[in-house]
Amino acid sequence: MSFFAKKSYALRLANGQSFNLVAYDETIPWLNFFAQILELKEGQTNSSPQIIFLDEEKTEDSSSFCSSYNFPINDWEFQGARLLKSWTNSKSGDVIFAIKTKDLPSDTSKTSTSRSVSYMLRSLQYVSSLVLQSGGMPFHCGLLEKDGKAVLVSAPGSTGKSTCCRRIPAPWTAHGDDASIIVHTSEAGYRVHPFPTWSDYLMRQSSKTWKTESHFPLRAIFFLEQADEDECIPIWSGQAALLINHQITQVSHPIHPQNEEQKIIFQKLKFKNACALAKKIPCFILRVNISGKFWEKIEAALKKYTEPMRKPPKEDEIKLYTPKLITLETSPLDLENRGRRRRLKPRQKKAIINDKVLVGGGGKNG
Numbered sequence: 001m002s003f004f005a006k007k008s009y010a011l012r013l014a015n016g017q018s019f020n021l022v023a024y025d026e027t028i029p030w031l032n033f034f035a036q037i038l039e040l041k042e043g044q045t046n047s048s049p050q051i052i053f054l055d056e057e058k059t060e061d062s063s064s065f066c067s068s069y070n071f072p073i074n075d076w077e078f079q080g081a082r083l084l085k086s087w088t089n090s091k092s093g094d095v096i097f098a099i100k101t102k103d104l105p106s107d108t109s110k111t112s113t114s115r116s117v118s119y120m121l122r123s124l125q126y127v128s129s130l131v132l133q134s135g136g137m138p139f140h141c142g143l144l145e146k147d148g149k150a151v152l153v154s155a156p157g158s159t160g161k162s163t164c165c166r167r168i169p170a171p172w173t174a175h176g177d178d179a180s181i182i183v184h185t186s187e188a189g190y191r192v193h194p195f196p197t198w199s200d201y202l203m204r205q206s207s208k209t210w211k212t213e214s215h216f217p218l219r220a221i222f223f224l225e226q227a228d229e230d231e232c233i234p235i236w237s238g239q240a241a242l243l244i245n246h247q248i249t250q251v252s253h254p255i256h257p258q259n260e261e262q263k264i265i266f267q268k269l270k271f272k273n274a275c276a277l278a279k280k281i282p283c284f285i286l287r288v289n290i291s292g293k294f295w296e297k298i299e300a301a302l303k304k305y306t307e308p309m310r311k312p313p314k315e316d317e318i319k320l321y322t323p324k325l326i327t328l329e330t331s332p333l334d335l336e337n338r339g340r341r342r343r344l345k346p347r348q349k350k351a352i353i354n355d356k357v358l359v360g361g362g363g364k365n366g
Contacts, residue, residue, distance in 0.1 A: 004069060007031060009040040010048070011127065014191040014215040015134060015183040018048040019127055024069060026101040027053040034120050037196055038212045049093040049130065051123050056098040062087060071096075083115075084122050095126050117198050124195070128181065128252055135184035137273050140250035141221075142177040143194050144168055144298075150192050150216035151298060152180065153286065154247045155224035160288055162197075164224065168295050176210060179251050182218060182277065190218040190281060220282045220302060227287035232297040236309040237275075240283035245274035282308045 007028045012018045021040070023031035031053055035042075052071075059065050066073050076087040076096075085098040097119065104116055128138040141154040142161040153164050165174035176194035184190055193215045200206035222232070223243050235243075248270050282305045288294040 008044040009035040010043050010045045013183050015185045018045045020044045020048050020050045022050050023053045026055040027099045037209050039209050052096045053099050056100045059098040117201050136182050137248045138251045139180050139182050140247040143175045143180045145216050146172045149219045151219050152221045160224050191215045192218045222284045222286035225287045230292040230294050230297050231287040232301045233285040234309050235283050236312045237278040240278040241275045245271050
């Protein structure tokens with residue numbers, strides 16, 4: 001009979017998905033700190049995928065550690081990686097991560113090392129992959145809430161998400177400034193959960209925590225641009241799908257290496273979810289001045305627009321207002337069209353929607 005220490009925390013999402021984070025023996029202090037960041041309560045839900053953490057030194061022989069910890073012996077697929085080894089069970093959906101606990105500080109208050117945070121990110125990538133399969137997505141954004149409803153402000157790094165989140169006044173509340181999880185519910189539409197800003201731990205040794213189980217109905221998405229004056233421009237759902245997909249790509253990565261066919265499937269899934277979201281949620285370009293009152297533009301847009309713009313203002317002229325967000329490498333492409341992609345000029349921006357190729361120039365409104 002085997003004896004071991006075990007600790008479990010449950011992560012529950014608004015769409016009914018839940019995940020059990022389970023640590024054994026030496027990995028328990030690390031999971032305690034991880035759960036503290038996510039503000040999770042100790043416990044376990046039934047019939048949920050388990051994200052299991054074991055000390056790497058105990059995982060040399062899979063049949064041996066499965067027997068020791070009473071795991072199923074069969075149906076595990078091993079994935080080797082330089083940083084983190086893992087096993088995924090094809091039947092249960094459980095995943096085991098091998099943590100190098102000897103490389104982590106013994107003081108749990110100082111575990112925000114790059115390796116420790118990398119383990120946390122990798123485990124949440126598994127959560128994101130299952131959320132994608134259910135019609136949701138991870139999203140690179142700040143999460144702002146007022147009167148119980150959320151808007152997302154999204155942009156590449158150093159564009160102003162964090163600044164906007166710091167500047168926005170009450171009654172607005174910033175629940176996160178870097179990443180969120182959007183889930184799709186059959187009854188309540190899209191809802192959004194705040195997720196941690198991991199750079200706070202890596203660069204600033206932050207002690208901040210995030211209520212990751214809290215969630216809000218998603219009202220709109222605003223894509224930021226720096227500008228001399230505040231301005232808010234509604235964009236049609238086709239363009240919005242491109243921008244949404246790009247910001248999914250910034251924070252969505254498969255936890256295992258993929259072959260070419262798997263990459264195509266993964267890219268198509270992200271783009272499919274981006275298109276579905278763009279058809280339901282109004283999207284805007286939000287141009288902000290560092291001293292302006294951008295939230296007034298947000299409030300005015302929310303009052304005026306309750307539905308997404310279904311068509312561009314002129315059907316024969318499609319303007320990509322923010323070409324900086326759409327690059328040749330990370331556009332939502334059907335990868336089977338990469339031959340056509342290579343024939344584009346390097347400075348052109350391209351996207352494919354239903355086999356229609358849209359090319360935007362390099363100007364501000366091109």
